[in-house]
Amino acid sequence: MKRPGPLLTLLAGLLLGLFMLSLDATTGTRSASSPYKEKSPGVTASPTPSKATASPSPSPSRKAAAGVYTGRTDDDSSAVAVSLRGGRAIAYFCDGHNIESWLKGTVKDDGSLHLTGDHGAQLNGTLKGGRQIRGTAEVGGGHYAFTLDRARKPSGIYRANSQVAGARIVGGWIVLPGGRQVGIVTRDGKPSAAPVIDPGTGAVTVDGQHLTAHPVTP
Amino acid sequence: MTVDPNAATQSFPPSGPAHRAPGPARYLVPALVAAAVAVGLGVYGKVHDPTGTAFNLAGFSSTGAVKSWLASTAFFFALVQLVSAFMVYGKLPGPRWAAALHRWSGRIAFLVAVPVAVHCLYALGYQTYGTRVMWHSALGCFFFGAFSAKMLLLRSQRLPGWLLPLVGGLVFTVLTLIWLTSALWFFRTFGVTT
Incomplete structure (x- = not known):
């Protein structure tokens, strides 16, 4: 007589794993902002933006625009990253020494971005095919052009x-x-x-x- | 009625031709399943795009804290496993329910570890960017393979006496290493927080 116990244990683990996975797949995005208590500039941990992501986005171009884009300025002096979600954008410009800026703004339906930060910092760009952002930034009195590519975590x-x-x-x-x-x-x-x-x-x-x-x- | 002291002990019915153990399949099937589980988890963690975030439990500051406490719970029950295993084998004095304790503490440890692994694979993936991370990824996948093998071996009868303790010890050792490279590291890095 073979013992069914060990098999049941494995089966229970498998089912639990699949259950957790489906839970992650369905609610993962929604709870994304909840673990992060600290507020970044322009990042309000309110449930409003998450609702926007949970429901299907009205415009396909916006939906494609979710994600993070990273790259360097054309003069290779600084790094630029833009994070998009639900038609909103947050960007960080940083040279790794003393020039940095946090910017926030929106993504228009035509894929153009307009972000502003403290001390008159500005960042404008255009989404190209959901894979790339090409644009310019004015930070700390300097003018920079950049091309960003869509990046995957942990980028x-x-x-x-x-x-x-x-x-x-x-x-x-x-x-x-x-x-x-x-x-x-x-x-x-x-x-x-x-x-x-x-x-x-x-x-x-x-x-x-x-x-x-x-x-x-x- | 006389009892022949030299007669072979019959703890199970003598095996007729139909009941003969299927030879190497007893070892081959658990080994293959273990390999499939370990490699499958690793490939999933490597291939899919880690989301970075996942379902979080209320009342905890971060998924890292949740996982560390769940992993520590699993590790605690793994220690119970070790002690109760010695009891089952008579190496330590233990109560009559030592076997039940061993079974159920093992189940709890396994079921508690599953959500942690799901989060690891779903949100973080198989990573190799540091020694700790590399070992944790590899051993995490290995653990579930080794555990599957242990469970399947339990179903076979007449195994060599050393096999189950060996595989069980391996599972325990690997879980310990996983805990050291994750939860202990988390508590040392961020403090013992919830």
């Missing part, structure tokens, strides 16, 4: 907020395809090159303190 924009030894710490990172990173940590408004984050978990050590950088989505 993208990451941000960390914290208080270390009384100083306000804001970190921003662009993880490029191939694992290269460009980032800046600002301590009480003073920018400097950022330490490397673990793109899988967002773990990073700033001034001896363990922080978590979270992926940024609109």
